[in-house]
Amino acid sequence: xxxxxxxxxxxxxxxxxxxxxxxxxxxxxxxSFVDDLDxxxxxxxxxxxxxxxxxxxxxxxxxxKNLKTVKDVLNFIQx
Amino acid sequence: xxxxxxxxxAKILSFGHYQPxxxxxxxxxxxxxxxxxxxxxxxxxIKERRVAPxxxxxxxxxxxxxxxxxxGSGLDASDIDLVIVASCTLESQIPNxxxxxxxxxxxxxxxxxxxxxxxxxxxxxxxxxxxAVRAGSARNVLVVGTEKLSQWIDWTDRATAVIFADGAxxxxxxxxxxxGIGPVVWGSAGDKFDAIIIKDRDSFLQQEGQxxxxxxxxxxxxxxxxxxxxxxxxxxxxxAFVPHQANLRIIEAIARKLGADNAVIARDIVLAGNxxxxxxxLALSRMIERGEVQSGQLALLxxxxxxxxxxxxxxxxP
Numbered sequence: 001x002x003x004x005x006x007x008x009x010x011x012x013x014x015x016x017x018x019x020x021x022x023x024x025x026x027x028x029x030x031x032s033f034v035d036d037l038d039x040x041x042x043x044x045x046x047x048x049x050x051x052x053x054x055x056x057x058x059x060x061x062x063x064x065k066n067l068k069t070v071k072d073v074l075n076f077i078q079x
Numbered sequence: 080x081x082x083x084x085x086x087x088x089a090k091i092l093s094f095g096h097y098q099p100x101x102x103x104x105x106x107x108x109x110x111x112x113x114x115x116x117x118x119x120x121x122x123x124x125i126k127e128r129r130v131a132p133x134x135x136x137x138x139x140x141x142x143x144x145x146x147x148x149x150x151g152s153g154l155d156a157s158d159i160d161l162v163i164v165a166s167c168t169l170e171s172q173i174p175n176x177x178x179x180x181x182x183x184x185x186x187x188x189x190x191x192x193x194x195x196x197x198x199x200x201x202x203x204x205x206x207x208x209x210x211a212v213r214a215g216s217a218r219n220v221l222v223v224g225t226e227k228l229s230q231w232i233d234w235t236d237r238a239t240a241v242i243f244a245d246g247a248x249x250x251x252x253x254x255x256x257x258x259g260i261g262p263v264v265w266g267s268a269g270d271k272f273d274a275i276i277i278k279d280r281d282s283f284l285q286q287e288g289q290x291x292x293x294x295x296x297x298x299x300x301x302x303x304x305x306x307x308x309x310x311x312x313x314x315x316x317x318x319a320f321v322p323h324q325a326n327l328r329i330i331e332a333i334a335r336k337l338g339a340d341n342a343v344i345a346r347d348i349v350l351a352g353n354x355x356x357x358x359x360x361l362a363l364s365r366m367i368e369r370g371e372v373q374s375g376q377l378a379l380l381x382x383x384x385x386x387x388x389x390x391x392x393x394x395x396x397p
Contacts, residue, residue, distance in 0.1 A: 040122060042328060045293045061289045 008055065008077055012070065015050045019043055029071040051077065083215035089208070089252055090259025091397045092154070092219075094364035095147025096248040097140050098351065099131035105241070114237045124327020128244035128352025130229045137166055137247070141180045141225035144247035144360070149184060151397075152251035154219055156185040159251070161217035163208055164193045165200030165224045165356040167385065168231050180223060190217065197275065198323045198384025199265070200224055200356030201248070202391055205380070206263030208252040209392075223249040224356035233283035242326070243284065244352025248360025259397075261310030264302055265390035268294070275385035295329045295383060300336035303381050306391035307337075317342040318376035318396070319366060323383050324348035324358035339379065343371050355384060363396075372396050 013024030020043055033039045039047070044067075048059040057077045059067070067073050104127045105116040119125055131140065141164055149156060164177040177191035196203040201224035208220035228243035252260070274290045277283065303322075307314050320342040322330050327348055334344045347362035354361055359380050366372050374396055381391035 041289055042122060042292050042326075045289050046296065046332075049293060049297055061287070061293065064289065 003055070005074055005078065008074055009070070011054050012051065012073060015047055015054060019046045019050065027070055029069070029074060031070050032068055033070070034068070085215050086213050086254035088255040088258030088260070089212040090255035091394055092251045092253050093148050093151030093397050094248065094250050094360055094367055095144045095149070095151055096246070096361045096364035097143035097147065098129040098246045098361070099135055099140070101130050101132060102127050103130050108241055112235060112237045112240060114241055119241045122326075122328070123242055123353075124330075124346070124348055125241065125352050126349050129246055131227055131245040137169060137225045137227040137245075138176055138179050138183075140227070140245065140247035140357075141166075141176060141223045141249070142183045144225065144249040144357075145180055145184055145221055145223045148249035148251050149221060152253075154251060154253075157187060158219045159186045159189055159221050161190040161208065161211055161220040162186060163204040163220065163222050165196065165204040165222070166193060166226055167195050167197045167200065167355060168226045168228050169193070170227070170230060176225070181221070184221075186221070196356075196382070196388040196390065197386055198325065198353075198355045198358065199382030199386070199388040199390045201359045202263060202380050202382035203265060203388070205250065205252065205260065205394075206265060206390060206392060209260040209263070212252055212254050218254065220252040221249060222252060223247060224358070224360050226355040226357045228284065228353075228355060231277055231284045236283065238288060239284055239286060242353045244354050246351060246354040246357045246361050248357050248362075248364050250360055259395040261306065261312070261393035263390055263392045264306040264309060265388075266302070267389070268298070268387040271387045274387060291387075292326070292329065294387060295325060296332040299381065299383055299389060300333050302389055302391055303333060303337045303379060306379060306381070306393060310393035312377055312393050314339045314379070315341055316377060317379050317393070319343045319345065319363070319372045319378035320381075321345040321359055321363045321366070321378050322381040324351065324362055325353055325384065333381070337379075342379070356382070367396065
């Protein structure tokens with residue numbers, strides 16, 4: 001069964017909150033991880049690893065650097 | 080043919096360490112490269128590190144640390160019949176460091192060789208020393224981890240200059256009726272050979288930070304657990320967890336996943352930086368000196384780094 005974008009967004013918000021302490025409600029599609037949410041490159045790795053566990057989609061490091069916004073990650077997981 | 084009567088176990092008699100006097104703070108680095116104290120502390124957890132001057136070599140540091148471990152062991156130099164030096168930053172590849180260190184410590188004609196397993200080097204060398212003692216190939220072994228990373232760093236590259244440092248740590252290993260050094264669990268991931276690399280003699284150390292961080296925070300806690308299992312030790316019974324001092328966030332992630340809930344976690348990186356093969360004996364020797372761990376307690380050592388290589392074992396604190 002396909003997971004909806006809203007469900008992925010909620011799951012991602014929970015992951016970001018657990019790793020960085022940023023409220024899940026701030027994790028919205030248009031936000032940039034680095035510029036808006038102030039998340040560093042190592043935390044992005046932790047988020048990628050947790051997202052893989054949660055959604056079963058591997059986000060390799062060479063792809064990770066291209067995922068600038070929350071929307072980019074949603075698209076990658078859904079692709 | 081016959082073999083000597085083998086020892087039931089091996090144990091550590093003593094530790095020793097040495098750091099260069101010169102302290103380099105984050106503010107010092109920020110004067111010449113685009114970085115700042117908050118950035119460094121939040122990403123790697125380092126406040127300051129030691130950097131050896133041009134006239135102090137990795138051999139000099141190994142002699143200082145090895146001499147202290149030898150003095151603490153109660154043995155004479157003549158009792159040592161094997162010297163193993165773990166290092167990946169030697170200025171010269173020929174001759175090896177071990178024979179030079181042995182000579183300067185007055186250890187007469189021991190077996191002497193170097194181990195290069197990068198930041199896992201001390202655990203590899205300790206596992207080898209333990210096996211040599213138990214097999215009857217050596218009676219007493221001096222194991223040293225020494226690094227002068229500063230001579231392989233581009234001091235304008237903030238990705239590496241803020242992390243790496245210089246220092247040495249050492250231990251004396253001897254035979255024991257009861258085991259004081261658990262089985263070593265070791266391995267490697269050569270597919271990631273270029274994640275931490277000095278490409279050639281004209282290059283500096285380079286690191287793929289995200290690749291190493293992902294590997295360290297996902298692949299190593301099972302190794303730590305296996306080292307405990309092989310020694311028959313519950314992680315909850317560890318008094319100390321002394322992982323390679325790579326990055327405070329890696330250290331805390333592995334510690335959390337290991338479940339060493341009652342252990343003092345080594346955080347020597349804060350004041351010592353990442354000293355590769357020296358970091359584990361340096362950290363543990365300083366913890367013993369500060370009284371944070373007591374004789375007879377159990378510590379888990381876990382080395383990991385370039386190779387990629389990893390190794391871990393449980394040891395009894397001398």
